[in-house]
Amino acid sequence: MPSELKLHKEKHIQYIDSLDKKQSDFEYWLSEHLRLNGVYWGLTALSLLNAKDTFKREDVIKFVLSCFDDQYGGFAPFPKHDGHLLSTLSGLQILATYNSLDALTVIRREKCIKFIKGNQLPDGSFQGDRFGEVDTRFSYNALSSLSILGELSSDVVDPAVDFILKCYNFDGGFGSCPGAESHSAQVFTCLGALAIVNKLDRLSDHQIEEIGWWLCERQLPEGGLNGRPSKLPDVCYSWWVLSSLAVIKKLDWINYEKLRNFILQSQDEVKGGISDRPDNEVDVFHTVFGLAGLSLMGFDDLVPIDPAYCMPCSVTKEFKVYPY
Amino acid sequence: MHGVKRRQWNQELLEQKKLNDAKNINNYRRLTSTILGLKEKKEYSLDNLQKSKELLKINPEFNAVWNFRRDSIIALKEQLEAKFWEEELDFVMAELKIYPKVYWIWGHRVWVLNNYPGSPVSIWKRELLIVSKLLELDARNYHGWHYRRIVISSIENRTGESMDKEEFEYSSNKINNNISNFSAWHQRANMIPAMFANNEIEDKKKFIDDELKYITNAMYTDAEDQSVWIYIKWFLNSDIVSNTYTTEEYVKMIDDVKQNILIINQDDLDFSGKENAWCLKMLIVIEEISKRFGSQEECRTQEYVKKLIEIDPLRKNRYLHLRNKT
Numbered sequence: 023m024p025s026e027l028k029l030h031k032e033k034h035i036q037y038i039d040s041l042d043k044k045q046s047d048f049e050y051w052l053s054e055h056l057r058l059n060g061v062y063w064g065l066t067a068l069s070l071l072n073a074k075d076t077f078k079r080e081d082v083i084k085f086v087l088s089c090f091d092d093q094y095g096g097f098a099p100f101p102k103h104d105g106h107l108l109s110t111l112s113g114l115q116i117l118a119t120y121n122s123l124d125a126l127t128v129i130r131r132e133k134c135i136k137f138i139k140g141n142q143l144p145d146g147s148f149q150g151d152r153f154g155e156v157d158t159r160f161s162y163n164a165l166s167s168l169s170i171l172g173e174l175s176s177d178v179v180d181p182a183v184d185f186i187l188k189c190y191n192f193d194g195g196f197g198s199c200p201g202a203e204s205h206s207a208q209v210f211t212c213l214g215a216l217a218i219v220n221k222l223d224r225l226s227d228h229q230i231e232e233i234g235w236w237l238c239e240r241q242l243p244e245g246g247l248n249g250r251p252s253k254l255p256d257v258c259y260s261w262w263v264l265s266s267l268a269v270i271k272k273l274d275w276i277n278y279e280k281l282r283n284f285i286l287q288s289q290d291e292v293k294g295g296i297s298d299r300p301d302n303e304v305d306v307f308h309t310v311f312g313l314a315g316l317s318l319m320g321f322d323d324l325v326p327i328d329p330a331y332c333m334p335c336s337v338t339k340e341f342k343v344y345p346y
Numbered sequence: 347m348h349g350v351k352r353r354q355w356n357q358e359l360l361e362q363k364k365l366n367d368a369k370n371i372n373n374y375r376r377l378t379s380t381i382l383g384l385k386e387k388k389e390y391s392l393d394n395l396q397k398s399k400e401l402l403k404i405n406p407e408f409n410a411v412w413n414f415r416r417d418s419i420i421a422l423k424e425q426l427e428a429k430f431w432e433e434e435l436d437f438v439m440a441e442l443k444i445y446p447k448v449y450w451i452w453g454h455r456v457w458v459l460n461n462y463p464g465s466p467v468s469i470w471k472r473e474l475l476i477v478s479k480l481l482e483l484d485a486r487n488y489h490g491w492h493y494r495r496i497v498i499s500s501i502e503n504r505t506g507e508s509m510d511k512e513e514f515e516y517s518s519n520k521i522n523n524n525i526s527n528f529s530a531w532h533q534r535a536n537m538i539p540a541m542f543a544n545n546e547i548e549d550k551k552k553f554i555d556d557e558l559k560y561i562t563n564a565m566y567t568d569a570e571d572q573s574v575w576i577y578i579k580w581f582l583n584s585d586i587v588s589n590t591y592t593t594e595e596y597v598k599m600i601d602d603v604k605q606n607i608l609i610i611n612q613d614d615l616d617f618s619g620k621e622n623a624w625c626l627k628m629l630i631v632i633e634e635i636s637k638r639f640g641s642q643e644e645c646r647t648q649e650y651v652k653k654l655i656e657i658d659p660l661r662k663n664r665y666l667h668l669r670n671k672t
Contacts, residue, residue, distance in 0.1 A: 048367040051374055055408050102382045103410040153416060155453045192535050192580040202492055203532040234664065239572060241660045251528040251573045253486070256348070275667075277660045290352065303350040 027286035029322040030294060034309060035073045037294030038064045041306060058089050058099040060306055062112040065119055067310040069334045070317050070324045074119075083125055086113050090130055094152070095137030105137060106151045107163035114170045119337050123171070135173050138164050146181030147199070157198045158189050162211035166331060169218045172342045179219045179344070186212045187224055194232030206240055206249040206262040209233070213269045217330035219344050222269070230270050237267050238275035245280030246299060256298045257288050257308045260315030261332070268318055268329035278319045285312045377401045378408075385414040390421035399437060406445050412454050419461070431462050439476070446480065452489045456496055467504040473497045478516075485520060491529045510541045518560075525564055528573035535580050542586045550590045557581065558599060562606055569610045575624045578603070579631055597639050604632050623658040626650045630668065647672050 041064060044050045053060065061082060068076050089109065091098045096105030097113030114134075117123045126134065141149050141164065148160035161182055168174045188200040189212055195204020196212035213233070216222050225233070240247040240263045246255025247263045260281060267273045287300040288308070295304030296312035314332060317324035328338040355363070381401050384394050398415045402408060419426070419434075438455045445451060462469055477494045481487060498509050514537040520530035538557070540546075547553045561581060564574045581587060582603065588596055611625035630647050637645070651669045655662050 046364060046367060046371075048370045048374070051371055051378075052405050054378075055405070055410070098410065102386065104413050106409065151413075153413065153453065153457060155449070155456075191532070192584075193532070193576045198488075198492060201495055201536055203488065203529050205488060236576075238661050238664050243660075250486070250488075251576065252526045252571070272664075272667075274663045275661060277662070280660065297352060298348050301352050303347050303352050305347045308347075 027283055029286060029316065030289055030291055031071050031322075033289075033291070033294030034296070034313070035068065035071055035076055035294070037290070037304065038067055038306060038309065039076050040294075054100045055103060056099055058086065058097060058109045058116070059112045061085065062115050063306045063310040065116055066327075066333060067306065067313050069119060069337075070310075070313045070327060072325055079120055082116060083120060083122055086116050087125060089113060090126075090134075091137075092130075092133070095130075095133035095140075096151075097134075104151065107138065107141060107148060107160045107167070108150060110134065110138065111163040111167045111170075114167050115331075115333055118170050118341075119333060121337075121340075131171070135168070135171060138167050139178055142178060142182065146183070146185035148182070158186060158196065158208050158211045158215070159198070161186055162215045165215045165218050169341055169344060170331075172346070174219060174344045174346070176345070179221070183216065183219065183221045183224060186215055190225075190229065194229070194234075194236030204236065204250065206237070206247070206259050206266070209237065209266045210262040213266045214330045214332075217269045230272075234267065234270055234272040234275055237263050238272070241276045241281065245277065245282075245284035247276070247281065254299065255284065257285055257296055257315070258298065258311040260285055261311035261318075264315050264318050265329035265332065273318065278321070282316060282319065282321050285315060288312065374401075374404055377404070381411055381414060385410065385417075388417070388421075390418040392422065392425070394418060395422070402441070406441050406448050406451055409450050412450050416454070416457060428463070431458065434458050442480070446484060446487055447489060449489065452493055456493070459500070465500075467501060470497055470500045470504065474501065481520070485524060485527050486529050488529075491533070508540075508544055508546060510537050510544065510546055513537050514541060521564070525568050526571045526573050528576070531573050531577040535577060539584070539586055550586075554587055554590050558603075562603070565606065565610060569614065569622055569624065572624060575628055579628065582631070582635060593639065597636075597641075600632055600635055600639075604629065607632070620657055621653055623654060626654050626657075645672070 041060070065074065065077055065082065068074050086097070088101045089097045089099065089103075090113070091105030094105045096107065096110040098105050099109040099112070114123070117125060141151065141160070143149060143156065147156045148164045149156050150160045150163075165174070165179070165182060168178065186196070189196045189198070189202065189208070191197055191204045193204050195206075196209045197203050197205060198208050202208070213222070216224065239251070240249070240259060242248060242255045244255060246257065247259035248255050249259050249262065263276070264273065264281075267275055285296065288297045288302070289295070290297065290304045293304070295306070296309040297304045298308050313324060314327050316322050317327040318329060326335045327333070328335045331338045331341075377397070377400060381394075381398055384397075395415065395418050398411050398418070401411050402415070435455070435458060438451060438458060441448075441451045442455070459465060459469060459473060474494070474497050477490060477497055481490045481494065484490065498513060502509055513533060517530045517534035517537060520527050521534070542550065561574070561578050565578065568574060582600065587599070591599060607625045607628055611622045614620065614622040614625070630650050633645055633647050636643065648669060651665045654665045658665070
């Protein structure tokens with residue numbers, strides 16, 4: 023192991039900047055269905071690196087607006103694709119990061135709110151779109167989106183919270199729906215959503231201790247974190263696990279130095295970008311979550327990130343605090 | 347991207363990739379533009395269904411195309427022959443075998459089964475065999491287990507009969523194959539309370555006795571594995587145990603488990619010169635339970651915590667927290 027690992031900030035900025043210039047790669051086209059999410063990951067990574075201006079603001083906003091699905095409401099991940107709660111949150115996060123939520127017309131804003139609320143089911147859960155897949159990821163998408171728009175209300179929040187609490191498991195984790203196995207990413211969506219709507223007090227002290235215990239057991243001897251027992255470490259869990267620990271104020275229950283080393287070893291030192299684990303292919307998803315993890319731990323002079331929203335604190339401090 | 351090795355590209359490989367990519371991009375963009383055009387105009391036909399299949403084979407994550415496919419199926423429902431539904435399930439299965447972790451494919455399969463004419467219990471029962479096969483290929487597939495629970499609940503809704511017992515036995519099989527399969531332990535921890543609540547167990551005390559033997563055996567089999575310990579932690583604290591056993595039996599059980607853990611820990615110490623971190627963590631849990639039952643034994647949590655800080659330094663701050671708490 024090299025004795026002094028460092029974060030290659032400039033390389034990462036160049037890597038993210040290069041992503042939209044790869045039209046001659048097949049992969050570029052194969053990932054259109056994730057484009058809006060990708061822009062959010064890239065922009066957030068750049069924000070953490072204090073290099074937001076790398077993207078042209080006007081172009082990005084224009085692209086975001088071109089993804090709006092006027093038929094069903096909400097944002098699609100790419101023009102002419104379909105609105106979904108996953109891409110809707112990304113669209114709103116990008117606009118909020120640019121402080122330009124008012125770029126949405128009043129009509130579209132209303133459509134968007136209707137789309138989000140319209141996907142809530144009688145048991146408080148959310149489907150991602152009209153085809154019925156239910157997942158606590160979508161509960162998070164919906165509550166975070168409504169919070170960004172300043173449109174949370176108890177008729178939506180209360181049943182949503184009841185549903186999330188039903189996804190709590192005996193081991194101290196949360197799953198994708200009641201009865202589903204605990205998974206670090208689902209723990210983030212559940213705790214993040216509870217934090218956003220200010221309902222963490224619905225968890226008992228005992229539950230918080232159990233959650234903290236389960237989360238800190240995700241750290242493996244090599245320093246990286248895994249998503250479930252007996253699975254390999256992966257840089258993206260630097261975010262899912264750490265943000266969850268931060269939300270319950272137990273961030274230091276894992277070892278920072280070791281995790282930092284794992285993230286830094288997963289960098290591509292030549293081309294920039296961060297991969298899921300050392301020596302694998304990099305992507306923008308692992309790049310942002312690696313950086314976000316480092317930011318939460320306070321390393322490398324990164325811009326501070328909000329663990330519940332996964333956006334810079336400077337942006338989220340402007341959001342109205344629920345209950346309004 | 348998960349689990350893809352970083353490659354070093356030389357000039358020759360790059361040229362080759364460029365050529366291949368150019369061809370693929372051309373075909374893909376042409377197909378995409380055709381399908382999205384048809385989708386916009388809501389042109390639903392058997393021909394177009396076929397075209398969407400071609401595109402999904404190239405990119406199974408293209409959600410909007412799955413949506414187009416579903417909207418087409420809804421529109422054409424009256425014209426579709428019985429064999430269409432079987433072919434659709436075959437197509438989805440072929441995709442799942444190549445891409446077992448793509449949410450959209452699993453979602454489409456559930457949709458197809460729900461919309462299958464009559465959605466009879468027979469297709470769901472067949473599905474249970476299929477998902478069991480898939481879980482043989484990857485016994486931890488998160489999507490697979492989730493899907494299995496959807497299938498089970500569909501069968502239960504259609505027959506009105508609980509499958510808790512079968513699922514409990516399924517969890518035993520999976521654990522017997524691989525004791526570290528936490529997905530199976532999870533399923534087990536959900537099935538047992540359900541079986542108790544629905545009165546599906548004749549001799550509850552015998553059931554608990556047997557389960558205790560099972561987990562005792564498990565902790566001796568792999569004392570390093572957290573899956574087993576997480577389950578044991580749940581079991582010892584669970585209402586089903588404390589409600590079934592008398593206080594005397596319960597206290598004795600806790601003490602038996604404790605003695606076994608002490609033996610395992612001592613074995614580890616003799617063998618490797620190091621105590622077993624999970625044994626120590628469990629001893630702390632057991633002391634908490636014993637305290638609730640008014641145990642007069644000397645509390646050794648502080649000593650365990652001190653050792654844990656040394657042998658499991660990653661989680662040092664949790665142990666410091668425990669030390670300050672007691």
